[in-house]
Amino acid sequence: MELSVPKVVPPTPPVTCVPANVVGAPLIVDLSSSGELSKAEVQSAGYDRVQALGPFFEYQRASAVYVRRLVLTLPTPTSGKRPRDYAKARANVTVCGSAFGTTLGSVCAYLEGRGVPGEKAYVLRSVRTQLLPIADALKSMRGSDAIFLSRGLASCRVAHAQRVAISEPLSRIDSKYGNPYTCLGATAAILAIFGVMATVPVHAQHLVRDESLVKALRCLGEQLDHWRSSACSMAQDAWQALDAERRALQRATDGARLALYVWQDAPEHERLPRQLAWARVAAFPAHTLVNEFMQSNILRAIETQSLFTAEGRDSGMPPPVIETVPLSQIGEGRLLTTKKTRPKGDTASDASSSWVTLSSNASSFSNVSGGSLDGDFVARFGVM
Numbered sequence: 001m002e003l004s005v006p007k008v009v010p011p012t013p014p015v016t017c018v019p020a021n022v023v024g025a026p027l028i029v030d031l032s033s034s035g036e037l038s039k040a041e042v043q044s045a046g047y048d049r050v051q052a053l054g055p056f057f058e059y060q061r062a063s064a065v066y067v068r069r070l071v072l073t074l075p076t077p078t079s080g081k082r083p084r085d086y087a088k089a090r091a092n093v094t095v096c097g098s099a100f101g102t103t104l105g106s107v108c109a110y111l112e113g114r115g116v117p118g119e120k121a122y123v124l125r126s127v128r129t130q131l132l133p134i135a136d137a138l139k140s141m142r143g144s145d146a147i148f149l150s151r152g153l154a155s156c157r158v159a160h161a162q163r164v165a166i167s168e169p170l171s172r173i174d175s176k177y178g179n180p181y182t183c184l185g186a187t188a189a190i191l192a193i194f195g196v197m198a199t200v201p202v203h204a205q206h207l208v209r210d211e212s213l214v215k216a217l218r219c220l221g222e223q224l225d226h227w228r229s230s231a232c233s234m235a236q237d238a239w240q241a242l243d244a245e246r247r248a249l250q251r252a253t254d255g256a257r258l259a260l261y262v263w264q265d266a267p268e269h270e271r272l273p274r275q276l277a278w279a280r281v282a283a284f285p286a287h288t289l290v291n292e293f294m295q296s297n298i299l300r301a302i303e304t305q306s307l308f309t310a311e312g313r314d315s316g317m318p319p320p321v322i323e324t325v326p327l328s329q330i331g332e333g334r335l336l337t338t339k340k341t342r343p344k345g346d347t348a349s350d351a352s353s354s355w356v357t358l359s360s361n362a363s364s365f366s367n368v369s370g371g372s373l374d375g376d377f378v379a380r381f382g383v384m
Helices: 039-045 104-111 119-138 144-151 186-197 201-209 212-225 236-262 268-283 295-303 374-381
Strands: 035-038 049-053 065-073 092-095 097-103 153-158 182-185
Touching: 035 039, 039 065, 039 092, 049 186, 049 212, 065 092, 065 104, 065 186, 065 212, 065 236, 097 104, 097 144, 097 153, 097 186, 097 236, 104 119, 104 182, 104 186, 119 144, 119 153, 119 186, 119 268, 144 153, 144 182, 144 236, 182 186, 186 201, 186 212, 186 236, 186 268, 201 212, 201 268, 212 236, 212 268, 236 268, 236 295
Parallel strands: none
Antiparallel strands: 035 092, 049 065, 065 097, 065 153, 097 182, 153 182
């Protein structure tokens, strides 16, 4: 069934101003602690996957987002030449670690499909805008989890040897704007996807009524809790990356679930943004020590809502040194460049009022739509 939509350009997403050393800066290339894996081992790691999201709406009917263990490399800086991954031509691959997530190309493919002009650029800008608060929070996060989560925020790429194992469709992205094999961690990817889908009012309405965000986060967390590597053994670094992503998903789930209850009487158009905001703060708590030993304290701060009232506090601690710069693999400048001449009818201003008409009737949900949250909700918060 084809989706009929007007041929308009969606409005340009807002751009959050953040310090230049966070977004669009060169990578901090420090591979002193990196290791080497054989190409066969890197490739095998990509075959294990779990489905994070299935289709929610008609334009996504053939789409899905999968989470797998991504073995990562940092692109080498080159002068006027296309970046190449480290040790691409060698028998072994120099890697900078692992992350559990998906690719930018997969996220874009999932969010595209309405057939409007300029849609690819709109989706890239939207995803980047949704990730900006997370990138800002990572600046002040401390602890081992911050290092692992930073790998999954558009700062590293999937190793060449593993790309053949990624069988799902990826959106084609011009190298000037980004790379389809840029890694996005599981938690960050889900929050970004829901943030983009929520810009269509009738879609947001459906996602709120079905409690879709909480279900998606909870179901993926359960799948990662039972992760088994069938193709190859995982190094300690990979297990630590998995644990960091699990903890982020647990915090995001609790934050979204609490917001669902606290803001249940708010206007419907405010509920999903509230859930996303609290899930984002919970998963990526700024000015906070984040590791396995502090997880229970953070969960308690979520339950008492003190984490959200303390947002923006200054701990007085110096900024941590992390191994990658968040969002450095999604360039800002070219995505925001306005061409001097644009095709007639292809201006964002013409589309600002009509973008809302792109909403379609919600169709049947994927695996994340089934099931009830009542049991978990009552067990944790004691309310219906």
